[in-house]
Amino acid sequence: MLSSSPLQRLGINIDHVATIRNARGGRHPDPLRAAHLAIEAGADGITAHLREDRRHISDADIARLKAELTRPLNLEMAATDEMLQIALRHVPNACCLVPEKREERTTEGGLDIAGLHNTLLPYVERLKGAGIRVSLFIEADPRQIEASARLGADIVELHTGAYCERALDDDAAGVAAEIAKLAAGAKLAAAAGLEVHAGHGLTFNTVGAVARMAEIVELNIGHFLIGEAIFGGLHGAVRRMRALMEEARLAGSSRRSA
Ligand code: PXP
Numbered sequence: 001m002l003s004s005s006p007l008q009r010l011g012i013n014i015d016h017v018a019t020i021r022n023a024r025g026g027r028h029p030d031p032l033r034a035a036h037l038a039i040e041a042g043a044d045g046i047t048a049h050l051r052e053d054r055r056h057i058s059d060a061d062i063a064r065l066k067a068e069l070t071r072p073l074n075l076e077m078a079a080t081d082e083m084l085q086i087a088l089r090h091v092p093n094a095c096c097l098v099p100e101k102r103e104e105r106t107t108e109g110g111l112d113i114a115g116l117h118n119t120l121l122p123y124v125e126r127l128k129g130a131g132i133r134v135s136l137f138i139e140a141d142p143r144q145i146e147a148s149a150r151l152g153a154d155i156v157e158l159h160t161g162a163y164c165e166r167a168l169d170d171d172a173a174g175v176a177a178e179i180a181k182l183a184a185g186a187k188l189a190a191a192a193g194l195e196v197h198a199g200h201g202l203t204f205n206t207v208g209a210v211a212r213m214a215e216i217v218e219l220n221i222g223h224f225l226i227g228e229a230i231f232g233g234l235h236g237a238v239r240r241m242r243a244l245m246e247e248a249r250l251a252g253s254s255r256r257s258a
Contacts, residue, residue, distance in 0.1 A: 008211055008216065008217060008218065008219060009044035009045065009217060009218040009219070010042065010043050010044050010045075010218070010219055010221065011043065011044060011045040011046065011047045011074055011197075011199075011218055011219065011220040011221070012034075012035070012038040012043040012045075012046055012047065012220075012221065012222065012225065013046075013047040013048065013049070013076075013199075013220055013221060013222025013223070014031040014034045014035050014038070014046060014047070014048055014057075014222065014226075015031075015048060015049050015056040015057055015222055015223075016056065016222060016223055016226040016227075017029050017030070017031040017034040017226055018031045018048075018056035018057045018058065018061060019055070019056045020226075022055070022056060031048070031057065031061050031065075032061070032064050032065065032068060034226075035065060035068075035069060036068075039069075039070060039071050043071065044071060044072075044218070045071045045072040045073065045074055045093070045218075046065060046069055046071060046072075046073055046074070047073075047074040047075075047076060047096070047220045047222065048061060048062060048065060048073070048074075048075060048076065049075075049076035049077070049098065049107075050062055050075065050076070050077055050083065050086065051078075051100060052078060052080065052082070052083075052100060059086065062075065062086065062090055062092075063090065066090040066091070066092060072092075072093030072094065073090075073092040073093055073094075074092065074093060074094045074095075074096055074135070074220065075087055075090070075092040075094070075095050075096070076095075076096045076098050076107075076137070077095060077096070077097065077098065078097070078098060078099070078100035079097050079111075079116075079119065079120055079123045084123055084126055084127070087127060087130075087132060088126065088127075088130050091130055091131065091132060092132060093132070093133060094132060094133040094134070094135050094154075094155065095127050095132050095133070095134055095135065096135040096136070096137055096155075096157055096220075097111060097120065097123065097124075097134065097135070097136050097137065098111065098137040099111045099112075099137070106161075106200075106223070107137065107159075107161075107200065108161070109139065109159065109161075110136075110137050110138035110139040110141075110144060110158075110159045111136055111137055111138055111144075112144070113136055113138060113144050113147040113148050113151055113153075114143050114144055114146075114147035117147060117150070117151060120136075120151055121151060121152075124151055124152055124153060125152070128152065128154070133154045133155060134152075134153050134154050134155065135153065135154065135155035135156065135157050135195075135197060136148045136151070136153045136155070136156050136157070137156075137157045137159060138156050138157070138158065138159065139158070139159050139162075139185075140158045140159070140181045140182045140184070140185025140186070141181075141185070142184075142185070142188055144156075145185055145188050145189045145192060145194070146188075146192065148189070148192075148194060149189075149192040149193065149194055153194060154194070154195060155194060155195040155196070155197055156189045156194045156195075156196060156197070157197040157198060157199060157220065158182055158185050158186060158189070158196065158197070158198040158199075158216070159198075159199075159200050160182065160198050160199055160200050160201060160202055160206070160210055161200040161201045162178050163175060163178035163179060163182060163201075163206065163209075163210070164200070164201030164202060164203065164206045165201065166178050167203075167205060167206045175209075179209050179210075182198065182210065182213065183213055186198070186213045186215040186216050187215055189215070190215035195217060195218075196215045196216050196217060197216065197217065197218040197219070197220060198210050198213075198216050198218075198219055198220075199219055199220035199221060200220075201223070201224070202219060202221045202224060203224045204224075204228075207219065207221070
């Protein structure tokens with residue numbers, strides 16, 4: 001992603017705006033509106049995961065994001081021929097290759113780059129050939145980092161899910177171990193010439209320890225922020241609904257008494 005911040009870039013993942021929209025079908029809430037709002041609030045880029053089962057983001061969302069966004073689009077996708085064709089059609093700023101299992105609720109664990117070198121190589125080559133930066137979502141494991149560099153990726157995104165789970169469990173020793181792993185991984189990846197991103201499960205409570213790592217130049221955050229936005233925004237939305245109801249009643253009664 002391009003930089004608008006001298007510090008660390010923030011990519012906002014808008015998948016779960018689409019999750020809420022899809023719960024009813026229709027168009028509300030619109031992930032594009034959320035993307036524009038996120039950018040207005042200081043996001044450096046927008047991330048969207050087009051899943052094979054289209055459970056949240058749709059093909060049309062990707063087309064609109066690409067057409068309308070004023071900041072870079074990071075398209076998360078599985079390494080499949082279908083997704084490759086979509087990426088080549090829309091040419092996002094970056095593609096983040098992620099593992100995908102139909103039955104999972106979210107992206108569990110990183111890609112096994114070491115084991116999938118030959119499978120992934122043509123995808124990396126085609127994407128890079130089209131001018132798309134290639135990011136690989138991996139665990140902060142030296143074997144995976146070295147394999148990512150060998151594969152020719154531009155970026156690795158380190159999976160922060162295990163760290164965030166230990167934090168949720170109040171497991172201080174586990175948190176320390178995961179943070180040490182992420183810090184060592186970030187250093188190793190940067191030394192291997194990879195741009196280092198991180199994300200998954202980050203919250204207001206967990207972001208600090210990762211944001212502090214100098215080698216990590218971008219964080220991608222979604223689920224927590226979309227959830228938190230409910231609490232930031234519900235109050236005003238309810239008040240506006242009440243005001244509209246009251247306005248309508250008053251207008252009705254003044255028509256009746258006229
Ligand atoms: N980075 C990657 C590669 C992801 O797959 C996800 C989840 O879609 C995220 C970051 C953001 O995770 P979260 O929604 O938990 O903040």
